[in-house]
Amino acid sequence: MSTRSFNPPVRTLMGPGPSDVHPRVLAAMARPTIGHLDPAFVAMMEETKALLQYAFQTQNAFTFPVSGPGSAGMETCFVNLVEPGDKVIVCQNGVFGARMKENVVRAGGEPIVVEDNLGEPIDPGKVEDALKKHRGVTLVAFVHAETSTGVESDAQALARIAHQHGAATIVDAVTSLGGSPLSVDAWGLDAVYSGSQKCLSCTPGLSPVTFSERAAEKIKKRKSPVQSWFLDLTLVMGYWGTGKRTYHHTAPINPLYGLHEALVLLKEEGLEASWARHRQQYEALRAGIEAMGLSYLVKEPHRLPQLNAIRVPEGVDDATVRSKLLHDYNIEIGGGLGALAGKLWRIGLMGHGANPKNVMSCLGALDAVLAELRAPIQEGAAVTAAQKAFA
Amino acid sequence: MSTRSFNPPVRTLMGPGPSDVHPRVLAAMARPTIGHLDPAFVAMMEETKALLQYAFQTQNAFTFPVSGPGSAGMETCFVNLVEPGDKVIVCQNGVFGARMKENVVRAGGEPIVVEDNLGEPIDPGKVEDALKKHRGVTLVAFVHAETSTGVESDAQALARIAHQHGAATIVDAVTSLGGSPLSVDAWGLDAVYSGSQKCLSCTPGLSPVTFSERAAEKIKKRKSPVQSWFLDLTLVMGYWGTGKRTYHHTAPINPLYGLHEALVLLKEEGLEASWARHRQQYEALRAGIEAMGLSYLVKEPHRLPQLNAIRVPEGVDDATVRSKLLHDYNIEIGGGLGALAGKLWRIGLMGHGANPKNVMSCLGALDAVLAELRAPIQEGAAVTAAQKAFA
Numbered sequence: 001m002s003t004r005s006f007n008p009p010v011r012t013l014m015g016p017g018p019s020d021v022h023p024r025v026l027a028a029m030a031r032p033t034i035g036h037l038d039p040a041f042v043a044m045m046e047e048t049k050a051l052l053q054y055a056f057q058t059q060n061a062f063t064f065p066v067s068g069p070g071s072a073g074m075e076t077c078f079v080n081l082v083e084p085g086d087k088v089i090v091c092q093n094g095v096f097g098a099r100m101k102e103n104v105v106r107a108g109g110e111p112i113v114v115e116d117n118l119g120e121p122i123d124p125g126k127v128e129d130a131l132k133k134h135r136g137v138t139l140v141a142f143v144h145a146e147t148s149t150g151v152e153s154d155a156q157a158l159a160r161i162a163h164q165h166g167a168a169t170i171v172d173a174v175t176s177l178g179g180s181p182l183s184v185d186a187w188g189l190d191a192v193y194s195g196s197q198k199c200l201s202c203t204p205g206l207s208p209v210t211f212s213e214r215a216a217e218k219i220k221k222r223k224s225p226v227q228s229w230f231l232d233l234t235l236v237m238g239y240w241g242t243g244k245r246t247y248h249h250t251a252p253i254n255p256l257y258g259l260h261e262a263l264v265l266l267k268e269e270g271l272e273a274s275w276a277r278h279r280q281q282y283e284a285l286r287a288g289i290e291a292m293g294l295s296y297l298v299k300e301p302h303r304l305p306q307l308n309a310i311r312v313p314e315g316v317d318d319a320t321v322r323s324k325l326l327h328d329y330n331i332e333i334g335g336g337l338g339a340l341a342g343k344l345w346r347i348g349l350m351g352h353g354a355n356p357k358n359v360m361s362c363l364g365a366l367d368a369v370l371a372e373l374r375a376p377i378q379e380g381a382a383v384t385a386a387q388k389a390f391a
Numbered sequence: 392m393s394t395r396s397f398n399p400p401v402r403t404l405m406g407p408g409p410s411d412v413h414p415r416v417l418a419a420m421a422r423p424t425i426g427h428l429d430p431a432f433v434a435m436m437e438e439t440k441a442l443l444q445y446a447f448q449t450q451n452a453f454t455f456p457v458s459g460p461g462s463a464g465m466e467t468c469f470v471n472l473v474e475p476g477d478k479v480i481v482c483q484n485g486v487f488g489a490r491m492k493e494n495v496v497r498a499g500g501e502p503i504v505v506e507d508n509l510g511e512p513i514d515p516g517k518v519e520d521a522l523k524k525h526r527g528v529t530l531v532a533f534v535h536a537e538t539s540t541g542v543e544s545d546a547q548a549l550a551r552i553a554h555q556h557g558a559a560t561i562v563d564a565v566t567s568l569g570g571s572p573l574s575v576d577a578w579g580l581d582a583v584y585s586g587s588q589k590c591l592s593c594t595p596g597l598s599p600v601t602f603s604e605r606a607a608e609k610i611k612k613r614k615s616p617v618q619s620w621f622l623d624l625t626l627v628m629g630y631w632g633t634g635k636r637t638y639h640h641t642a643p644i645n646p647l648y649g650l651h652e653a654l655v656l657l658k659e660e661g662l663e664a665s666w667a668r669h670r671q672q673y674e675a676l677r678a679g680i681e682a683m684g685l686s687y688l689v690k691e692p693h694r695l696p697q698l699n700a701i702r703v704p705e706g707v708d709d710a711t712v713r714s715k716l717l718h719d720y721n722i723e724i725g726g727g728l729g730a731l732a733g734k735l736w737r738i739g740l741m742g743h744g745a746n747p748k749n750v751m752s753c754l755g756a757l758d759a760v761l762a763e764l765r766a767p768i769q770e771g772a773a774v775t776a777a778q779k780a781f782a
Contacts, residue, residue: 003442003658005415006435006651008425018644021424024396029645030421033412033594034399035723044397051394067596068459071621071640079619102620197641203424205458205596205643227618228470229493230462247728249462250588252596253409254420255646260397267394332426337638 011326013353014362015334016147016307016346017175018197018204020353021258025202028261029254036239036251044260045240045251051263052208055177055200055271056192058184062211062233064240065196065259067252070174073193073207075103076231077170080219081139081191084108088139089130089167091122093153094146095337096172104141107227112137118340119297119309122153124161131165138218140167145176147198148337150309150346151298152180156187163188168214174198177208178266179278179306179350190215196255199278199306201351202262205255262351278305281354284389285347288363291385292370293378297344306354308347309336316375318342324372329365359386402717404744405753406725407538407698407737408566409588409595411744412649416593419652420645427642435651436631436642442654443599446568446591446662447583449575453602453624455631456587456650458643461565464584464598466494467622468561471610472530472582475499479530480521480558482506482513484544485537486728487563495532498618503528509731510688510700513544515552522556529609531558536567538589539728541700541737542689543571547578554579559605565589568599569657570669570697570741581606587646590669590697592742593653596646653742669696672745675780676738679754682776683761683768688735697745699738700731707766709733715763720756750777 013020034041045064052063066073078100082088086109090101093116104111112134114126122142131137140162144155159169168190176182179199184192190212197204211219211233219226219233226232230249238246266274282305289296289310297309312318318335322345325331336344347362363382371379404411425432436455443454457464469491473479477500481492484507495502503525505517513533522528531553535546550560559581567573570590575583581603588595602610602624610624617623621640629637657665673696680687680701688700703709709726713736716722727735738753754773762770 003655005419005655006422006438006648008422008435008648009429009431010423011425011429013424013426015426018424018426018641021645026421026423026645028396030417031397031399032401032417033404033409034402035404035406035409036595038400038402038717038723040400044399047397068463068621069640069643072459072463075619075621099620106616106618106620195641203643203645204427204641205646225497227497228466229490229497230459230466249460250409250586250595252460252594252643252646254412254417254594254649255596255643257397257399258645264394264396326429332429 009330012331012358012361014348014358015332016348017195017350019201019348019350021203022201022262022265022352024265025258025261028257029203031257033253036253037245037247041253042245048256048260048263051267055263055266056184056210057182057186058210060184060210060212062216062237064209065256066207066209067249068207069205070193070195070207072231073209074099074172076209076233077191077193078103078107079226079228079231080233081168081170081215082107082109083222083224085110086139087112087134087137088141089114089127089137091127091142093120093122093151094118094143095148096143096146100141119149119151121151121302122158124154124157127158128161131161131167137165137167139170141170143172144182145173145180145304147175147307148340149297150304150307151302152304155189159188168218175304175307178274180275180304184210196259199351200262200266202259203255205252206259278349278354281349281356281359282308284356284386285349285359285363287389288382288386291378291381292367306348306350308349310345310347312343312345313375313377316370316373318345320373321369324369325365331362331365356390400721403722403749403752405739405749406723407739408586408741410592410739410741412594413592413653413656413743415656416649416652419648420594422648424644427644428636428638432644433636439647439651439654442658446654446657447575447601448573448577449601451575451601451603453607453628455600456647457598457600458640459598460596461584461586461598463622464600465490465563466619467600467624468582468584469494469498470617470619470622471624472559472561472606473498473500474613474615476501477530478503478525478528479532480505480518480528482518482533484511484513484542485509485534486539487534487537491532510540510542512542512693513549515545515548518549519552522552522558528556528558530561532561534563535573536564536571536695538566538698539731540688541695541698542693543695546580550579559609566695566698569665571666571695575601587650590742591653592656593650594646596643597650669740669745672740672750673699675747675777676740676750676754678780679773679777682772683758685768697739697741699740701736701738703734703736704766704768707761707764709736711764712760715760716756722753722756747781
């Protein structure tokens with residue numbers, strides 16, 4: 001057994017997350033730990049809530065980071081909003097929709113799955129049909145930005161349809177928050193969860209969530225207790241709420257320093273500027289990818305700029321390419337998940353990592369590795385095309 | 392809304408946790424983030440598991456840190472081991488026993504509460520009686536080291552009795568791990584959870600757990616699915632197990648760097664040496680506390696060295712004292728929880744923070760604050776008494 005300190009290699013993280021963490025966030029992680037009920041910490045919690053309201057574009061009072069990764073945020077939404085026997089429409093067009101279904105089942109709900117092809121957005125017409133067919137649906141759950149395929153769905157349209165049928169929404173915004181337009185209040189989203197490790201340039205482990213008045217009411221009116229004690233919002237809000245702070249669990253102090261710093265960075269840049277930067281980097285990357293002769297899984301109007309799902313060309317071994325990028329260039333990109341394993345590369349341009357240096361080095365390295373493997377690409381074209389796009 | 396970086400005050404953390412974090416752990420938190428499936432990270436995961444086996448004194452294969460605070464570790468044990476209708480004996484002699492009961496109820500189990508007074512250890516005789524009275528009990532759950540009162544219970548005796556009646560055990564070792572004797576295999580404990588922020592000198596947010604063969608078998612034989620997707624061990628072990636790593640959730644990378652470093656520190660010092668150091672600091676603190684004329688809640692043979700529960704003297708306002716310690720001396724100590732609110736101070740000597748400097752500064756500051764408030768104490772006696780104890 002080793003008893004040596006761990007010194008990680010220095011990677012460039014361009015997969016589906018975690019993404020490159022801003023140096024200011026890393027520095028914040030190492031600040032002196034203080035108590036979870038320290039007045040100075042409580043003041044920082046209030047700032048974090050306000051900064052998250054800005055990031056989510058919401059006035060929701062129930063806006064805070066869950067003390068666990070995105071899957072804990074997902075589960076927070078489901079166990080608090082689903083009661084045994086509830087009918088829940090789950091839109092499924094990727095891996096994370098399938099997880100939502102699993103969450104509904106385990107919370108005792110009855111999932112009604114509305115399926116779309118991998119790489120395609122959720123069809124609002126199908127959701128409307130399902131709502132007409134199944135009376136008494138209480139929730140519509142969907143992924144705004146599918147990290148497994150890089151597709152964006154029309155969250156506003158889906159929320160409108162859900163509300164027209166008296167249903168609230170649970171929305172996965174893990175990959176969208178901070179990276180592409182998301183407007184919780186204007187779009188009327190009810191329960192939204194995200195992650196710290198994507199477009200916020202923060203370390204993984206926290207899950208920002210927000211709950212509308214409608215969602216908060218639904219939770220208050222529950223007939224059965226929430227099955228999770230750790231994720232029970234009525235208890236958690238005793239700590240994160242505005243009144244006297246009641247100890248519920250010991251908050252992850254230093255990771256919360258990191259998230260606060262990441263949100264300060266987002267506020268300094270401005271949300272719209274951040275969205276625009278992500279799009280600009282995507283356009284340059286796309287120019288390079290297409291010049292190489294590679295293609296995207298998702299059609300243009302539905303592509304997420306921060307998650308580029310690129311088809312692995314015929315005859316090329318996905319894992320070999322990713323391994324070479326990691327070992328020879330210290331660049332991490334992602335592979336496909338589930339049915340898309342071996343068929344996709346997922347290149348993330350997220351948060352701090354959405355910058356021209358990363359675009360260029362990734363394209364240059366991918367070009368070199370594919371050329372070395374004699375893949376059927378247009379060698380040497382990628383970097384020049386991206387340069388032109390940036391010009 | 393502030394958009395400024397947060398710079399916490401520099402406190403000395405001598406409450407019930409978080410405790411003072413070792414500078415090497417803080418430095419580890421700021422190391423460059425890498426991917427959760429990076430080969431370098433996977434190698435570090437293996438080291439962390441081995442180091443945790445050492446800390447827990449176990450060979451259990453199912454030994455890893457849950458990606459959430461101690462309450463998530465607690466819930467991991469209960470939702471995986473309790474099935475609907477299961478009879479579970481819950482020993483209750485403090486706040487954390489009450490939480491265990493809540494966990495049993497929410498997992499659909501039938502709790503049988505065996506109660507002992509606050510500040511007293513769990514009476515193994517009562518547990519034996521309950522096991523004889525209620526046939527078919529599947530689990531006995533108890534807190535080894537009650538953080539709310541500073542009392543230690545005889546985990547080995549309780550586990551022996553449980554096994555004699557065919558029941559497995561769930562054990563809260565949040566405050567004991569690393570600070571006072573805990574020997575999972577020798578004592579025959581089945582499911583044990585702890586926290587990173589107590590005697591490991593690490594930041595809060597992770598919960599080391601370990602499961603015996605008996606517990607692992609029980610989980611494999613479940614008739615109903617685990618109600619939590621996030622905490623379902625059969626899924627989590629797909630990521631933390633030894634075979635091909637399957638993505639379950641994005642691990643909290645940097646906090647895991649911190650935990651690894653904390654465990655390396657523990658290995659460097661040696662577990663027995665760490666236990667001895669905690670006891671030595673306790674003896675010096677106790678000498679000072681008693682010289683002042685203050686008294687402990689818990690009787691001597693059952694006291695936890697790392698959590699000193701001291702009675703607030705008559706006529707002294709608990710909150711005023713803690714507030715003065717925090718603001719005038721930057722020292723945090725804890726107050727009482729639940730029925731003991733306002734009646735107790737909880738002084739932690741945990742991990743890195745269990746050192747003579749902390750003992751002396753805490754005694755000196757407490758002495759000064761109490762003297763200022765004209766409390767009925769023996770002024771100026773504490774520090775000298777502690778010095779003698781150290782000599």
